[in-house]
Amino acid sequence: MQAPKTYGEYSKEIDEALNDPQLRKTLDKYAITYRTNRAVVMRDIDEATLIHEIAEFKDEAAAHMEELYQQFKAEAEKRGVHVYRAATAAEANQLISDIARKEGVKRIVKSKSMTSEETQLNHKLIADGYVVDETDLGEWILQLRHETPSHMVMPAIHLSRYQVAEDFSKVTQVKQDPDIDRLVKVARVQLRRKFIAGDMGITGCNFAIAECGAITTVTNEGNARMVETMPRVHTVLVGLDKLVRTIDDVMIALQILPRNATAQRITSYVSWVCGPTKWKGSPDGQKSMHIVFLDNGRTKVAKDPIFKQVFRCVRCGACTNVCPVFRLIGGHKMGYIYMGAIGLILTYLYHGEDKAKILSQNCIGCESCHHVCSGGIDLPMLIREVRNRLVDDGDGNAMGSLMKIVMTNRKMFHNLLRFASKAQRPFTAGTQFQRHLPMIFMKKHDFKALPAIAEKAFRDQWGDIAPKVSNPKYRVALFAGCAEDFIYPEQLVAAVKILAACNVAVDFPMDQTCCGLPLGMMGQRKAVQTVARQNVRAFADGNYDYIITLCASCGSTLKKQYVNYLANDPDISYGVVTRFQDKIIDLSSFLRDVLDLKPEDFVNTHEKVTFHASCHQCRALKAADKSRELIQDVADYVPCFEEEVCCGFGGTYSVKFPIISKEIITKKVKNIAETKAERVVMDCPGCVLQIRGAVEKEKLGIKVTHLSELLADKIQPK
Amino acid sequence: MSNINPELVEKFTAMAQAVAATVAEVPSKEDAFKYIVDLCLSKDPCELLADEPGTEKGPLGPNRVPTRVQRVLAAPSLNDEDFALLENLCQEKGILCLRDNVRKYAAGIDIGINEAVAGVAASGTCLCPTTDEDVRLAGMISEISIVILKKSDIYPDLPSVAGIMRDAIGNGPEGSFTTLITGPSRTADIECVGAVGVHGPLMMHVLLLEA
Structure with a gap:
């Protein structure tokens, strides 16, 4: 497993994925069917309320992680479970290898566990001489190919039936047809004997329930319960973040998790294993059950005021399913072990800055993941926060630093843009596009005509076009944003025309500047705070009813992000920020809801x-x-x-x-x-x-x- | 009878059918057992997915493995009276009816019977206590999984069976294993195309008891 170290290296990997027609076809089809099917199964529940409830109980669990761990341990031990705690991935792997040795295990059967991918458990067990078989169909295919999962729920989504048929032909020594139903049965036939022969089963865990010390596994194939039942020993590897307080919590989460994961109302099986039961493989047999809790940074994250939110994750993979970038390049190119939006964050938290530096940049900020997350995690915000921390720790890049210098100084920034408007003339031929840029600037950008900077910025036209409105219905101010102010002032001019026609007084405070979104995307937190302060102050004294922006991206930054960037700001009070935020409105909502245009x-x-x-x-x-x-x-x-x-x-x-x-x-x-x-x-x-x-x-x-x-x-x- | 909610029965049936389960209404246990015996005789012979020394083998099944000549069903959770009733019906038809030792038949059996203590209408789910290994295996290694559920035990949604789950899990110190079962085993791991019958049953039938 490797994480890209430079953009050049990463760009090559991305190219590879983009040129894989099978991958593109499968992911594209999946993106569309998932969206449709998810909408169908969400119709019969109150999605928003359930997501809110999951966020609440998961937040509460993360805040009481230690207490829940102790309660779980006491309950599980009461029922005869051996409970362990591993500080690191290596420690967890060692513990499990030791358990296997003490139990006299030779053959291990595993059901799918992303946590065991995180610790790379199989490497350790195989190195220590155990025979390890993955039994989830997708994971088994990957094991045969020596590959890693490219999706949390559908690990082999990147492969075709033809590739699988080839692998299965090799393993069975019989030619297998590329018929999916038949291929599934090959796994059925090949793996049954492995379940029977297994000495120890290893599973992951979706929820570890503190009130009774039970672990649950949520599966479709039926392999997890085989792994839990057939061998004498059952070992569970579970992250501390999987602790929840009650059975009721799990019942809430189970209504969202499968719907979000695979657009199912529920999976075929949910096992609730609460301590070892009788094992009938020998007379008077008793199962032996071991649960290894993995920390690997989790207790630290639980105390982080911003990142603790990440523990609302139930590993449904919905963030991956809706990601337009994943849809193009797949999970292997979009994470180190965990993939998709949550993967970019967990790569940073569990696998370190080095692995996350380049990967964490590959989020387009479209908010799709935030919109569907089972726990309502603000994933795009957390990805920006990863970038913030990378910059804080000196891992920024030249582009971000330059943007910070230029964009936090409004006058310098705006004068540069005015200068660009003049300097581009040889390239625009008087059009709105830069037509003749030298190829060196164009290499990978030749799919679109790049825009020209406007002849005259909106702010420089304002004095001439500001309308006079007597007895206005409302007093509003415009927030322009850089793109409309300097590239497309005509969009704002159009809005002014509409507003004046509707008897609305419009103002344009000159001290406003970039909303800060591009800086935020580069992890330049301090620079965002600088421009945010500037903008809040620019509008603070105007006594406007609304602040209208025609740029949805600016609008979402001003309305949703400023309150976080300026929380506890020494210079601007919280009340001033929230008043500013409450006044921000997009043009359509203003025309429809406030003016009630018909x-x-x-x-x-x-x-x-x-x-x-x-x-x-x-x-x-x-x-x-x-x-x-x-x-x-x-x-x-x-x-x-x-x-x-x-x-x-x-x-x-x-x-x-x-x-x-x-x-x-x-x-x-x-x-x-x-x-x-x-x-x-x-x-x-x-x-x-x-x-x-x-x-x-x-x-x-x-x-x-x-x-x-x-x-x-x-x-x-x- | 009075606490059967027809709306919940209807919803449960629709949801179970939506995940490829067959739902049948049976007036009594005896009818349920007749249904099961008929199904056992009419289904294709069970494939042997692993070696089972000493077992009589029939022709290769669709997956190119030998089939079991003896029809086998397992009903380890039934009480003495019910089991005797079922066993009688089986004996008449030459079917082996297991109450224990299910592990010995891990290569595959025709039918496994489970009894649910609750049904969930919203998803067509059966809540089955499966602490006993034989009971658990019956629903895992069988080609057709049958769950018997009383109509009056159907609840609207998952939160409404949390208390029943709590009781099934128990307060210790013995271990327990409880399973929510919804339809046959399935996967979409190859090209996201759905297929049933992976490591568990190929089919599931829910028998709704008029009680």
Whole structure:
């Protein structure tokens, strides 16, 4: 197992995955069917409430980890279980090897356990002379191939039936057909005798229940209960984070875990093993049961005010299932042992900075994982926090440091952008795109036309265009964000037109600056705090009813993240920050909910318009439906396939990982083109940049604009 | 009879069927046993998934392993009276009816019978006390797993059976093993394509008792 050490090295690995057609096909199909099937099984429960309850009891368990461990130990020992605790992975492996030796074990059968992957238990046991057989179908395939899991729930998702047929032909010495049903039965036939011959079974554990000392395993194949039942010895390897207080807690979690993992209402089997039972392999036989609790950094994480949230994880893998990056490159390229969003974080926490340095950068920040997580973990925030800590520990890079210097000094930053507007002229030929950039800058970015800096920034136009409104209904301020201020001022001009037509007074505080999101994505926490303070102050004295932003990414940063960045800030009180945050609103919500605009407020010209629901708009601000309603008021709305899937921009992400960005936007543009719409609108200038650039490159002739530009064309003056 | 909730029965049935379980309503235990014996005789012969010295072998099954000539079913959880009733029916048809020693037949048996103490309507799940190894194995090594469940023992959802689970787990000091069973064993580990019958039963039948 290796983690990339440089971007160059990582880029090669990513290329490899992108050029694996089988992997791409399987993951793509899975992403779509998972989404559909998950929605179906979620319909019969109150998803939000259950997720909230899981977060609550898991938080409580993490806060009382020590107490629950003691309670579990006492209960389990009362029933004859041997309970151990390992501080490190190596210690856990040694303990289990020692148990096997003392119990006179030769053959070990295992059911799937990510924790045993974390400690790389098999290496140790095999080195110590034991015969170890994985019995989960996917894990067994991987063992035959000497590979590691690429998904927490479906470990062999990266392989095809043809590859499996080849492996099974080798192991059985009989030609096996690539028929999935038959291949499954090969495992049935081959592994039954291994269960029977096993001296010790090793399982993981989904929940370790303190009230009674029971462990549960959640499985479909039936191999875990074979492993728990057939051999005389049962050893469990379990992370301390799996401790929960009660049986009731598990019943709550079991309603979400399988739905989120594989879109099942529940798995075929859930075993509740509470101490050793009689073993009938010999007269008067008694099972011997050992439970090894693994720390490996967990007690430290439980005390970390930010990272402790990670223990809400129930290892459902939903964060992986919905990740647009995973969908392209798979789990082997998206984690060291644990993969997907949670994997990027756990790699840092359990396997160290060195392994996480490059991997943790591979999150596009689309919020999809946050939206589905069983424990409601703010995964994108924790990934940014990993980057923060890497920067704090001196592991930042030159790009981040430069951005920090430039972007925290508003005047310098804005003057640089004005300078760029002039300096780019030879390259733009008067268009909105940089057409003639020397190839050296273009290498991996040639999938989209890059935008030009606007001739005149919005802030430099404001004095001329600021509308006068007498007796306004509301007083609002605009938060521009860099992209609209300096690249697409026309989007803001359009919004001003709409607002003035609706009798809303608009202000534009000049001291506002970058929202800080790009800095946050680079782990530049201090720099984000600097710009955040600046922005909160810029709007503090205005006495505005609302602060409107047309950039969903800025909006989500201002509304969801500032309160964390500025918590306990010495210079700005909490009340000032929350007042600022409460006033932030996106344009669609303002027009729909506050102004209550109706179809009759617009002229509907029946233009065929489709929609791209920007990540931060649909998931962080949850406002995409408002935009859809507004589109229907002014045009013929045509829904787009995967409307809520990321466009692949992600700000600095597309700079760091252009090849992934390219793959995502290619699919997005294909879906847009298939709607046959004349125009696609969205609520984020970053997405406009990405989608317009790709549409221009492909010469598709579809108009790509901000929603504000569509609405401004159709608004009826009051 | 009065505490049978038809809505829960209907929901349970639909949910169990949704995961490829067969659900049948049986008026009495005797009907249940007749159903089981008929099923045992009509199913394909059980494949022997491991060596079992001294056992009479029939022709190769679909997975190219020998089949068992003797039909075998296991019902270790039944009380004396019920077991005697079932055993009688089996003897008439030449079926071997096991009450213990199930481990000896780990290569595979035709049918294993479990009795659930609760059903969960929301997911078609059966809560089965399986502390006794024979009882547990009956539901694991059989080609068809049968669970008998009283209609009046069906509850709406998982939280509503937490107390029953607590009782099944017990307060010690003896160990216990309890299993939630929902449909036959399954996997989607190859190309995310669903397939049933991995290491456990190929099929599951739930017999809903009119009680």
